[in-house]
Amino acid sequence: MSEVFDAMQFLSYLINGISLGSVYALIALGYTMVYGIAKMLNFAHGDVIMIGSYVVFFAFGSFGLNPIVSVLLSMVVCTLLGVTVERVAYRPLREAPSLAVLITAIGVSYLLQQTAQLMWSSNPKSFTSVVGLRAVSLFDGQLMISGETIVTILSCILIMLALTWFVNHTSAGHAMLAVSEDRGAAQLMGVNVNATISLTFAIGSALAAIAGALLCSSYPTLQPTTGAMPGIKAFVAAVFGGIGSIPGAFVGGILLGIIENLSKAYISTQLSDAIVFLMLIVVLLVKPTGLLGKKVNVKV
């Protein structure tokens, strides 16, 4: 670390942070959707991401399919997986105490991890980036922004806007809002609650596939446990931004990534997690619903 404050250095740490943050944000969008509508914490979300990454790894890396086709294929697989998991493991517990559902979700998370380990072994695989974009060089090469970073940030913003539009302007979206506000009343008004929740899982899991491809493009180590830690961090991001709120997940994710990387850069690489969680505690003390969380109205 140089003693003089170096603006270029600061910018490059900031960009690293935004890059990590937009991955967190993408994952957090899936968490927040499911929480907002089904009122459950889907801890298996991180592992759906891992499965999606493996699908892309084999489709793109091993069979040489087009990267976009590979991601689409992975979205299909993840959607099927998410809907199946919801159908088999969560729907029978719809009326059960939320603790039972939470534990089931943790169980599903382990099931997916161990299955992946049996199928693909635990040996780490090095993921080939699906992003073909070259790194952008600014200020005579003093600042490099990788193609992955640009694509991740752009897709994150696009997905957030699309989701917000979908929820507010389509009938399926209105059904989601209704289920989110009062499941019983929505059912009485003729909303098919099960179908709506299935759709939520389908969308969340499709997002997980995109998140997985982008996560592994930026951080290329792929193992059965790849999704676990980013999944938990993204959950923190969702709480940070206000769980249930779509823009909140985005803001929370980006902030979390920036805080994490700047504290690594300027305070200590060892303490960065402690600082991140300290910030979370402070935010929750001041605003218990998170940064953008409001009592009822913004809940997806």
Add this chain to the structure above:
Amino acid sequence: MKKFVSIVLATAMAAALAGCGATATPTAATSESGSTASAAAIKIGGIGPITGGAAVYGTAVKNGEELAVKEINALGGTQFELNFEDDEHDAEKSVNAYNTLKDWGMQVLAGPVTTTPTLAVAAEAAVDGIFVMTPSASAQAVIETGDNVFQVCFTDPNQGVASADYIADNALATAVGVIYDASDAYSSGIYEKFKAQADSKGLSIVAAEAFTADNKSDLSTQVTKCKDAGADLIFLPIYYTEASQILKYADSIGYTPAFFGCDGLDGLLAVEGFDTTLAEGVMLLTPFAADAADAKTQAFVKAYEAAYGETPNQFAADAYDVIYAIYEASEAAGVTADMNAADICEALKTQIITMSFDGLTGTNMTWDATGAVSKAPQAVVIKDGAYSAMTASSESAK
């Protein structure tokens, strides 16, 4: 009805998983029975990660031990029976594996493979009085757990000191950056000794960056900090999984320092999908290079390739040496299969400190009473996607 369907589906999933588990067991059973030639065989337990993030090590150790046991049993003298249990590089699972092996009647333990699980298991073995020889758990604390614990690999202090010496003596760098895992005993142990030795050698460490087990998916900031600090060599006392990520990131930002690592980097070239050209020129301290010209290494590599279809790494060689060291010590001390574990332990630990052993990972290897091994360190450099012994020419080419 819906509930019924989901129960059926859940059961089917469970059955499918159980099926996977069941297919794995028979292979283990056959490999065991393969080495159970005689009824009066000394029962050797092995523990290591066959699955999980460190599986490359455990698998190599298991293969190396199996190969050595097979060869020894074919000699017709002292007979061994090997039973290898998985610990997924997890201390708790390792102790469970240890207890399973004890129930089986283990008399000598050839393992565990990784440091953190070994610390937990060695504490148990010290109480039980079972002779432990680990191929690769290299922390100083491992041999401090008891006088019954021995290592075939270098201790971490030894690796840290040797690395600093090597870099300083060969003038490989003027400014060194270090990236290490602060949550791992192996990695931080090497780093501390490296730093002390580097200071006394006048080697300047310009950046020392850490990550932890919970925070290692993004290592970009650590690399950027080394770059900004002007490091022309990065010392990586870490495992290959993170190292592959660091190499890839450094390449993506156009940062090309020299890289120097310890035995944890062994396995780097085996990462599926990893562009091995990124590892070109990476140096690592390892006592075994598969392309060495001596007859012993060549015979081992040939037999290993024939049996497992891959080139053995240092861990396989360490494991092979463990079994042969136990074999030679057992023969010399007159250990037989009907002795109990505690008597075997006494006999082996008095024997092992008096003998000199020629193995794959060193000649004239000796052990002192603390359990540390003494052998010459050797560095290899990755060249054309393979290890080659570091010679004066490859150093100057760097």
